[in-house]
Amino acid sequence: MASLPHISVVGACATATHGSGDRNQCLSSSVKAMSVITADGELVNFFRDKHKEEWNGVVVSLGALGVVTELTLDIVPSYQVSQYVFEHLSFSELEQHVDDIFSSAYSVSLFTTWQEDEINQVWLKQICSEDESSDVRTDLYGASSAKKNSHPIMGVNAVNCTEQMGVPGPWFDRLPHFRLDFMPSSGSELQSEYLIPREYALEAIQALRTMRHEIAPLLHTNEFRTVAKDDLWLSPSYQQDVMGIHLTWKDKWEDVQQVLPQIEAVLKPFQARPHWGKLFTMPKERVQSFYEKLPAFRQLLQAYDPKGKFRNAFINTYIF
DSSP states (O other): OOSOSOSOHHHHHHTTOOOOOTTOOOGGGGEEEEEEEOTTSOEEEEETTTOHHHHHHHSSOTTOSOEEEEEEEOOOOOOEEEEEEEEEEOHHHHHHHHHHHHTSSSEEEEEEOSSSSSEEEEEEEEEOOSSGGGGOOSEETTEEEOSSOOOSSTTSOGGGBOOOTTOOEEGGGTSSSBOTTSOOTTSSEEEEEEEEEGGGHHHHHHHHHTTHHHHGGGEEEEEEEEEOOBOOTTOTTBTSOEEEEEEEEESOHHHHHHHHHHHHHHHGGGTOEEOTTSOOOOOHHHHHHTOTTHHHHHHHHHHHOTTOTTOOHHHHHHTO
């Protein structure tokens, strides 16, 4: 599940949108069948079990394959989740325990505004056990348990967020950070995200830390999440576990546009891939270099949309 539920399932799958958790893949990995109206008006049905060669190319298609009219998703029995927030995690503790922290719950998110030299909040989402009391913790490597519901953006009312304080609730009302009937995030923002191989997680956070004085004035919050690897051609987690570096910016595009190239330069040693559906300034050649199956994806689009009916400037630039 993504951080906010105010998005379409089809759009989330088409861009490899994800939540968090060392063992959780992006939502697209749950798709097992899809129906698409192609450029010539034909309805084509794709099945994971029948179209193994091209299946991994059609799921994350950036909208360029055609109009998706139906998705079939793998499901599991409904389950309950409890959410806890911890505050003021020091970087010294993060450096010593980064893997333990990211694996400490079903879903884990780290937030910092970079205003202070710390991780401001750690959000843990745990699947409820029969004996919930045995799983409750009051301390996370020196970070203290929050005394009331929190919002990942400092100063914003927590009424917009899903219930915390360990109160059990259905998965769909805990895995997103924000409640469906309320305003998500700040309500007026820009978003960027870069995904890097999991083994570089700590180094990448440390690299961003050197830029905190440039980033902080433009930032609402910076979230770090982990995602399990998959086999989808255009997924940033294609055949590698990754950490997402998610930046929620204030709505100041001219200023953000100036700082993004600096961030991309700092993250370059860590093979940072931009999220397809968010803001970045990385050259197309750099983006294309990360996707070894890109030639096969181009052939797929040529086969189903030879005249480019579903292409736009973005697809023509970053895919073709």
